[in-house]
Amino acid sequence: MPLIKMENIVKEYPMGKARFTALKDINLSVEKGEFCGLIGPSGSGKTTLLNIVGALDDPTGGTAVVLGSDISGLSHRQAAEMRSRHMGFIFQTYNLLPVYTVYENVEFPLLIMKMADKDRKNKVNAALEWVGLSDKRKSRPGQLSGGESQRVAVARAIVKRPELVLADEPTANLDAENSHNILDMMVKLNRELKTTFVFATHDEKVISYLRRKIHLFDGKIVKDEPARGKE
Amino acid sequence: MMRFLIKGLLRDRSRSLFPVLTVSAGVFLTVFFYNFMQGVFADFVSSNARFDTGHVKVMTRAYAELADQFPNDLAILECGRLIDELRGMKSDMLWVPRIRFGGLLDVPDEKGETRSQAPVLGIGANILEEGSQEKKILNLEGALVEGTLPRSADEILISRDFAERLGVKTGDTATLIGSTMYGSMAMYNFRISGMLRFGMVALDRSTIVADIEGVREALDMRDAAGEILGYTRDMVYSDEKMTELAEEFGRRFSGSDDEFSPVMLPLGRQRGLGEYLSLVKSMGSIIVAVFMVAMSIVLWNSGLLNSLRRYGEIGVRLAMGEPKGALYRRTIAESVIIGIIGSAAGTLAGIAISLYLKYVGLDYSGVMQNSTVLIPNEIRTDVNFTSFYIGFIPGLIASVLGTAFSGIGIYRRQTANLFKELEV
Structure with a gap:
């Protein structure tokens, strides 16, 4: 069974008296372990689609089944529960909590899940090891470089071992070297943990790493291109 | 989770120190004014009783x-x-x-x-x-x-x-x-x-x-x-008991048609002191009500500013799957902690200053030169059991109310906009 299954998805927004259609008739299936990206220019609908996949928004029409649940039928609480247990998020601007240490930032999703102390500690240490930041565990976000901050964000996204990680322009604020480091790390996590990654991007560096490229334009999938990215 | 939140509060001074100082200041003023008014009125009633009206x-x-x-x-x-x-x-x-x-x-x-x-x-x-x-x-x-x-x-x-x-x-x-x-x-x-x-x-x-x-x-x-x-x-002086006594005296000794028959008047029915006594009784409630409204508005605004400052944090927490209700409750829990600390500090400060003025007094005879009122030249505050909670409880309530109002924004937040909002 696919991890994400979308059929005839439509998303419309009211714009004054008219309605703006952000997504039109989207049909998409993503299997577990994929490393794929929604690619397209600004306004093409990739973030809107990522919102629906992440149970942050409902489609206006069609069926979106993510991790076995129909997104349209989820209450706010159920959607939050799904995100909390099964999804990780990586944002363009890291969005780390500035007053907490690296360790505490990574620990936070596990606190939301009410995980026991011992398990939490093990998982946070493991996540920091994966991203190579064990030595920075006591640092605050303000003391980190952009690359390090995004690595913390990645650790925070994967610490609970989610089935699905959603990343919106994760390298937009990074230089080329840091971008490649982050993407190499994500590829490694995808391979070793079998975590599914879905990106929304128009960054060529990211695109070069994708194993599947879903091209969006004007709210439609114009090309779904299974391709071999960098390993 | 609570330990995590407390850590955040302690480290983020604008989230803790400013609200704590605001609550402390309000509670301090409430406690001090209450003690001040109690002291002034108690002295006023006592002076009048001793030199003029008796009980x-x-x-x-x-x-x-x-x-x-x-x-x-x-x-x-x-x-x-x-x-x-x-x-x-x-x-x-x-x-x-x-x-x-x-x-x-x-x-x-x-x-x-x-x-x-x-x-x-x-x-x-x-x-x-x-x-x-x-x-x-x-x-x-x-x-x-x-x-x-x-x-x-x-x-x-x-x-x-x-x-x-x-x-x-x-x-x-x-x-x-x-x-x-x-x-x-x-x-x-x-x-x-x-x-x-x-x-x-x-x-x-x-x-x-x-x-x-x-x-x-x-x-x-x-x-x-x-x-x-x-x-x-x-x-x-107990207005209730003295009024009862005066009524009993009236029944036993006063003749309604004899202008030389004795009458007994309690302090509260002499020289307009009854109004002062009513004022003393209502003063505590007036001070507390004014304080609560003012503090709630201040803390509401402070909470709104804080929400703006923590916009990103709240967005990330919602995206990561923290339910809105839980996030709101935790924000309220933070305000309870701030309310308790601020109210305790304000109460202690208010009582400390009040105790100082209770024993040392504040001479204001300069402004009473033409006074005909029997009131001491030195203001002395009065500290009693009520002083310990008259500011504390409203301080706590104001802190929670302010946060509760400002926190409504959490429920209005559209998760669909989080990716866009968090790009900033």
């Missing part, structure tokens, strides 16, 4: 109607017998006769001619009688700044400010010119045995205190007294 005052019905003019021609006759009856009726109270009188105090020179003269307000009290509590009630020993207390009925105490104005000193003779109980002119020579400083402008301006027997002699008031004052033994 209850017995007068003839006619005297009561003109009491401000000290109409001694309408005084109680055979007051000794009435005092005995009062003692029989309410033995756990002190009953003391007083004569208050007005007149001129004339100071002669060595030839017997008037050297200086001024209107005088006199208090005749039972100073010489053994076992009398009047010296204590009028605080004569504490107020004596020069000379001695009267040792005979023809000796008086004079307020020092008044003595300086008249140019008299201890040992001098002063003549009281007034009218007797029967309306004829009275002239009586007193010797000044000492000088007093009451610490109340209204008394220090022109008061003399004499033994009641001397005043009776001077004003021809044998076994009479203008007023009989009653005091509870603990000197604490």
